[in-house]
Amino acid sequence: MSSIEPFHVMDILARARQLESQGRHIVHMEVGEPDFVTLPGIVDAGRQALADGKVHYTPATGLVELREAISAWYLREYDEVVPMERIVVTPGASGALQLALGVTVNPGDGVLIADPGYPCNRHMVAMYGAEIHGIPVDETSNFQLNLDLIRQHWQSNSRAVMLASPSNPTGTLIEPAELGRICDFVKQQQGVVIVDEIYHGLIYQGDVISAVGAGDNVIVINSFSKYFGMTGWRLGWLVAPYELINPIDRLAQNIFLAPATPSQYAALVALSESLKPALDERRNQFQQRRDYLLPAIRELGFETPCKPQGAFYLYARSTALAGDSMALCRDLLEQAGVAITPGVDFGNNHSNDFVRFAYTTGMDELKTGVSAIRQYLS
Numbered sequence: 001m002s003s004i005e006p007f008h009v010m011d012i013l014a015r016a017r018q019l020e021s022q023g024r025h026i027v028h029m030e031v032g033e034p035d036f037v038t039l040p041g042i043v044d045a046g047r048q049a050l051a052d053g054k055v056h057y058t059p060a061t062g063l064v065e066l067r068e069a070i071s072a073w074y075l076r077e078y079d080e081v082v083p084m085e086r087i088v089v090t091p092g093a094s095g096a097l098q099l100a101l102g103v104t105v106n107p108g109d110g111v112l113i114a115d116p117g118y119p120c121n122r123h124m125v126a127m128y129g130a131e132i133h134g135i136p137v138d139e140t141s142n143f144q145l146n147l148d149l150i151r152q153h154w155q156s157n158s159r160a161v162m163l164a165s166p167s168n169p170t171g172t173l174i175e176p177a178e179l180g181r182i183c184d185f186v187k188q189q190q191g192v193v194i195v196d197e198i199y200h201g202l203i204y205q206g207d208v209i210s211a212v213g214a215g216d217n218v219i220v221i222n223s224f225s226k227y228f229g230m231t232g233w234r235l236g237w238l239v240a241p242y243e244l245i246n247p248i249d250r251l252a253q254n255i256f257l258a259p260a261t262p263s264q265y266a267a268l269v270a271l272s273e274s275l276k277p278a279l280d281e282r283r284n285q286f287q288q289r290r291d292y293l294l295p296a297i298r299e300l301g302f303e304t305p306c307k308p309q310g311a312f313y314l315y316a317r318s319t320a321l322a323g324d325s326m327a328l329c330r331d332l333l334e335q336a337g338v339a340i341t342p343g344v345d346f347g348n349n350h351s352n353d354f355v356r357f358a359y360t361t362g363m364d365e366l367k368t369g370v371s372a373i374r375q376y377l378s
């Protein structure tokens with residue numbers, strides 16, 4: 001437990017709520033989930049499942065219909081054939097990551113991750129007694145791992161590489177060709193690549209390919225949380241090589257028993273083609289927000305060396321404005337009424353020089369936030 005850290009942004013959030021209860025208006029740009037509520041068609045399906053008494057456990061790997069629907073979705077969206085037998089439905093991407101690591105690493109194994117990166121990964125690796133090898137990344141590799149970095153840091157105990165494309169906190173993508181090279185190299189070393197595609201569907205430019213076709217040593221993670229707008233329904237999935245499905249099933253039976261049943265019925269509707277236009281419209285709104293916020297924060301003096309291609313985050317260097325980004329976040333909250341996330345939540349790599357803006361609030365709020373920051377800085 002001593003290595004499991006809390007999110008520092010939770011302190012910011014708690015203080016923001018306190019200020020709000022005192023009547024202050026706070027612009028929330030720290031929240032890592034869509035502000036949109038779940039689409040009505042999906043909600044109706046969840047409600048109907050409850051009304052129909054669909055409240056019992058499903059198989060630990062999820063409803064067969066949902067696994068089939070995810071398989072059909074891969075064919076439709078990516079032209080990839082993914083047999084439903086390779087798909088396991090999980091309690092969010094969080095559940096999928098726990099299962100993927102559980103069947104991959106042993107105590108003492110090394111896991112390579114990008115720093116900055118999604119904070120829970122290093123803590124989940126620690127939960128299994130494995131060692132995290134955080135590799136500093138910056139604009140020279142689009143804030144992603146690449147083959148050179150992985151080759152350079154691969155050690156005798158290395159067992160897995162965790163990638164996220166688009167990444168949290170940077171929103172950058174891994175080039176398809178680079179992903180292929182990474183998977184080939186790791187396979188030669190008898191290692192596994194875990195690719196988190198939770199922000200797929202929220203990609204604004206660049207080639208969209210899924211790693212499901214990248215090799216038989218690849219586990220792909222995805223979720224209904226972000227693009228499908230279902231964070232609180234706690235549902236995700238993974239795609240794994242055949243030989244890992246039985247161990248994953250056994251582990252899932254023991255850790256989770258099953259993913260939430262009404263959520264699975266709702267997710268069947270989320271995947272239907274008829275909802276795609278409404279979901280894509282939300283993606284367009286995120287893109288408009290990014291296109292507004294990126295130049296706006298650059299004009300304020302934040303430096304964003306890479307244009308984020310997806311997700312809903314801007315990872316910005318704040319050194320021109322403050323020496324310590326945590327102190328800047330506190331000041332912005334207290335004095336400008338704007339909540340953002342300090343870089344320290346995402347690793348140790350110059351994290352005091354960075355902050356993360358999440359554009360998970362409406363355009364008017366973003367504009368209010370930018371002018372409040374401008375006023376504070378001047």
Ligand SMILES: Cc1ncc(COP(=O)(O)O)c(C=O)c1O
Nearest residue numbers: 092093094118168198223225236
């Ligand atoms: C990169 C990444 N992976 C996984 C998760 C966990 O998502 P879920 O809600 O599906 O458990 C998040 C949540 O923010 C994330 O940013």
